Amino acid sequence: MTVTVRAPAKINLHLGVGPGRPDGYHQLATVYQAIGVYDDVTATAADTWSVTVTVAGDLDVSDVPLDEHNIAIRAGRELCAHHGVDLCARLDIAKSIPVAGGLAGGSADAAAALVALDRLWDLRTPDDDLLAIAGRLGSDVPFALVGGTAYGTGRGELVEPVTDRGEWWWVVVPNAAGLSTAAVYAQYDALGLGEHLRAPEGLFTALADARPEALAAELHNDLEPAALQLRPDLLETRAEITQSGGFAALLSGSGPTWLALADGAEHARDIATELGRTHPVVLCAPGPVAGAHVVTYA
Numbered sequence: 532m533t534v535t536v537r538a539p540a541k542i543n544l545h546l547g548v549g550p551g552r553p554d555g556y557h558q559l560a561t562v563y564q565a566i567g568v569y570d571d572v573t574a575t576a577a578d579t580w581s582v583t584v585t586v587a588g589d590l591d592v593s594d595v596p597l598d599e600h601n602i603a604i605r606a607g608r609e610l611c612a613h614h615g616v617d618l619c620a621r622l623d624i625a626k627s628i629p630v631a632g633g634l635a636g637g638s639a640d641a642a643a644a645l646v647a648l649d650r651l652w653d654l655r656t657p658d659d660d661l662l663a664i665a666g667r668l669g670s671d672v673p674f675a676l677v678g679g680t681a682y683g684t685g686r687g688e689l690v691e692p693v694t695d696r697g698e699w700w701w702v703v704v705p706n707a708a709g710l711s712t713a714a715v716y717a718q719y720d721a722l723g724l725g726e727h728l729r730a731p732e733g734l735f736t737a738l739a740d741a742r743p744e745a746l747a748a749e750l751h752n753d754l755e756p757a758a759l760q761l762r763p764d765l766l767e768t769r770a771e772i773t774q775s776g777g778f779a780a781l782l783s784g785s786g787p788t789w790l791a792l793a794d795g796a797e798h799a800r801d802i803a804t805e806l807g808r809t810h811p812v813v814l815c816a817p818g819p820v821a822g823a824h825v826v827t828y829a
């Protein structure tokens with residue numbers, strides 16, 4: 532028997548980063564949105580753990596571990612530990628989410644693996660338990676389970692839904708060279724920017740009102756100065772997005788992927804055509820979309 536689960540990439544419409552915590556993480560006030568770029572994880576019963584990664588197109592997956600360090604296998608082991616069972620599986624990951632791009636591709640794989648293995652083994656893990664296991668695996672993993680648009684607090688692992696009446700379109704501009712999340716947070720600390728966190732009330736209003744111009748004015752990422760210090764080349768892409776007619780250029784999470792907010796699907800395609808002249812990969816994606824969900828069960 533096999534189960535395939537699809538999980539979305541995330542972007543942060545607001546990423547407020549507080550000072551570092553004693554555990555090495557940072558307190559966050561963030562608004563996540565799941566967008567229509569997905570990884571699929573297929574789980575098959577097996578006697579030992581194994582993982583494969585395949586890609587459509589040009590994506591570089593050379594940095595994705597193919598051993599027990601892969602976050603999908605770690606997810607499987609955490610699920611077993613939670614239930615006190617000793618089971619194994621083969622996990623085949625079909626990747627479309629750029630690696631180390633600030634789009635939480637690894638978190639999507641972990642969330643998809645949790646749901647796929649829960650179904651494969653018929654464990655019927657309660658949602659709250661699944662969210663707790665997800666939070667131990669990574670700050671963004673619980674959001675990959677719930678999807679939609681959500682407010683994230685704690686280190687990002689505590690998520691609650693946000694009213695979002697928009698049908699947003701994003702142009703996603705990945706960068707060939709990934710950026711380490713930990714390195715960007717360390718640079719943020721070095722800049723001494725950790726400020727008092729606040730809930731982004733203006734963004735909540737813009738999401739409820741579903742107006743792209745209003746949303747564009749509220750998009751914000753505290754990590755942008757740190758990422759730009761580490762990678763000044765990213766400034767050029769930001770300028771290109773601004774010139775392409777996108778409503779706003781937003782760095783996705785810790786980068787290096789940039790996002791342009793568009794005024795609907797057609798506008799997104801126009802911007803993508805323009806940016807495609809200088810960037811090998813440009814994606815158009817709607818948001819919000821569903822979190823991890825079963826697509827085949829056979």
Ligand code: C5P
Pocket residue numbers: 555556557558559668669670671685686687712713714716
């Ligand atoms: O939780 P996750 O494994 O995705 O985090 C990766 C790294 O990003 C952490 O090791 C930490 O350096 C940094 N991080 C942070 N504060 C957060 C989330 C991530 O400092 N809230």
